[in-house]
Amino acid sequence: MKKITLTIDHKKIEVPEGSTVLDAARAAEVYIPTLCDDPLLEPFGACRLCIVEIDGYRGLPTACSTPAADGMQVRTSSAMIETNRKTSMNLLLSDHPLDCQHCVANMRCDLQYVAAYVGVRGDNPYQGEKRSYELDDSNAxxxxxxxxCILCGKCVRACDEIQGRQAISFGYRGFSTKITAPFDLPIWESNCESCGRCVDMCPTGALFDKSQLKHGLPTGETKTTCPYCGVGCGLIVETKNGEIIGVRGDRENSVNEGHTCVKGRYGWEYVQHPDRVKKPLIRKYLLEGKKKSEIDKSSSDWEWAETSWDTALDITASNLAQIRDSHGADSIGFLTSAKCLNEENYLMNKLARQVIGTNNIDHCARL
Ligand code: SF4
Ligand code: SF4
Ligand code: FES
Known part of the structure; x- marks a missing residue:
């Protein structure tokens, strides 16, 4: 790919043709504040915080939507830039509740960080009418x-460009503009698939996981691979007091670049559910060598009992052999799992076809 060279704050940087000025600044490790940009989304130019000065350009172009050009001279900081950034930030905050201490996003909020960087706190010169909406807690x-909401549009673009769902959009006009599901219905009644990508992208406390309300901020994080299907998305598991309190996609993982489906993102409570089976369980009558026809299901014989893997596997193997011998191999079917490794599924296929002698084998991903 053809390369171009430009200068950002006196730093020379070479970037691929097609990069934006913001891409080049990031490559040069020069910080430019942003609120509506994300490297995974198309440029939008809504927040106007990424303004820069470029020799030969009129006004203050936005770095996120200006293509980088060979020989460009860019400045990311000047009195003019600082003044205009402060104005943009004050306008963004003019109808934003400023009670950060009681906000669920406190200490995890891009708006909070960028406002501090730009130097805007406390009194706002643009106080006026405030928008007020009912909390939409319809999603599970x-x-x-x-x-x-600061109307950065990241949620709308994430839903469209990444999830391909278009469950939300800008609705109404002017001061009444807001992010809506079709017909302004609660989000649960839209075609939202609860992938959580909009939540992940939101730079404010406008979108947040319900678990965050309950548990607050995590104290630890672990990178892992999602066990649900064969795609193998990278996850970051958030923990507190030894328990999982949230999961988000791992942006550094090339498989999913931070994206997940609803299962990977929100289907984690089973891990610490009290009903989760963690040791082999077997009906008591099997452990006692009784036959099913001999026992009463209301008796304690029908209850589950903990046992060792060796015992559970021995009883399973002898029962499978007995069923095959009495009713034929095709009376048995095997169901494997997308949570297993390829090697484990291969072994299950060998067990079904060669040990038992049936082709009755399928996979949970097809159910
Ligand atoms: S959760 Fe996913 S599908 Fe639902 S609105 Fe957000 S991005 Fe769109
Ligand atoms: S809900 Fe969040 S991501 Fe969506 S427009 Fe508002 S601030 Fe931006
Ligand atoms: S990041 Fe460029 S306008 Fe918002």
């Missing part, structure tokens, strides 16, 4: 508090 996994 996340809430929408549009009082906190």
């Amino acid at each position: 996994f996340y809430n929408r508090d549009l009082d906190m």
Whole structure:
């Protein structure tokens, strides 16, 4: 790919043709504040915080939507830039509740960080009418508090460009503009698939996981691979007091670049559910060598009992052999799992076809 060279704050940087000025600044490790940009989304130019000065350009172009050009001279900081950034930030905050201490996103909020970087705190010169919306808590996994929304559009673009769902969009006009599901219905009644990508992208406390309300911020994180299907998305598991309190996609993982489906993102409570089976369990009558026809299901013989893997496997193997011998191999079917490794599924296929002698084998991903 053809390369171009430009200068950002006196730093020379070579980037591929087609990069934006913001891409080049990031490559040069020069920080430019942003609120509506994400490297995974198309440029949008909504927040106007990434303004820069470029020799030969009129005004203050936005770095996120200006293509980088060979020989460009860019400055990311000047009195003019600082003044205009402060104005943009004050306008963004002019109808934003400023009670950060009581916000679920406190200490995890891009708006909070960028406002501090730009030097805007406390009194706002543009106080006026405030928008106020009812909390939408209809979704099983996340809430929408549009009082906190700065209309950066990242959620809308993430839903469209990454998830391909278009469940939300900008609705109404002017001061009444807001992010809505079709017909302004609660999000649970839209075609939202609860992938959580919009929540992940939101730079404010407007979209947040319900678990965050309950548990607050995590104290630890572990990178892992999602066990649900064969794609193998990278996950970051958030923990507190030894328990999982949230999961998000791992942006550094090339398989999913931070994206997940609803199962990977929100289907984690089973891990610490009290009913989860962690040791082999077998009906008591089998451990006692009794036959099913001899026992009463209301008796304690029908209850589950903990046993060792060796005992559980021996009883399973002898029962499978007995069923095959009395009713034929095709009376048995095997169901394997997308959570298993390829090697484990291969072994299950060998067990079904060569040990038992049946082709009755399928996979949970097809169910
Ligand atoms: S959770 Fe996913 S599908 Fe639902 S609105 Fe957000 S991005 Fe769209
Ligand atoms: S809900 Fe969040 S991501 Fe969506 S427009 Fe508002 S601030 Fe931006
Ligand atoms: S990041 Fe460029 S306008 Fe928002």
